[in-house]
Amino acid sequence: MTFNIKTTKGFGLLEVVIALGVLSVGVLGLVKMQAYMEVKAENALKTLDALHIAEAQMEYYQTRASHVSGAVSTASNLIPFSDLNNDDYCLTTNAVDKGFVLYCNVSPVSGGLTALSKALNTIDIKVSWADRRGVPQAVSLKTAISKYSEFD
Known part of the structure; x- marks a missing residue:
């Protein structure tokens, strides 16, 4: 009695090539994802640095001397x-040292209330940079500041 049963041992060449093709597509996807995540992580760190610069500038503007009762430092500071x-109060050297560009804009409140516009300024702070691909990025803060202190 003879049997015609083929016994297969191992993998064929076609199966190995298909498996390598699927594996290489998966590995290329992981490499691309790693590069994408590295760019996003760098952008997140740059955004945090820019936010710290903008917040420092905003706090510097809030240390003003116009009837501030609780001022601790001397009036010259x-x-x-x-x-x-005045552009002298825009701390651009701190931003430039870290690779950023700092824009400061202080303007009186516009509108029909002339009495209010003399006592209230809007402050726009913008910190910008170019990412590794050359795409411009920016962080901006905007607020209004009164010449009167809440402690007066």
Whole structure:
């Protein structure tokens, strides 16, 4: 009695090539994902650094000397409310040292209330940079500041 049963041992060449093709597509996907995640992580760190610079500038503007009752430091260290729009108070050297560009804009409140516009300024802070691909990125903060302190 003879049997025609083929016994297969191992893998054929076609099966190995298909398996290598599927494996290489998966590995290439992981490499691309790693590069994408590295770019996103770098952008997140740059955004945090830019936010810290913008917050430091905003806090610097809030140390103004116009009838501030609770001021601890001397009057020479404080910014007068009338001089807030002076470009000398924009701390650009701190931003440039870290590879950022800092824009500061202080303007009186626009509108029909002229009495309010003399006592209230809007402050726009923008920190920008170019990411590794050359795409411009930016973080901006905006607030209004009164010449009157809440402690007066």
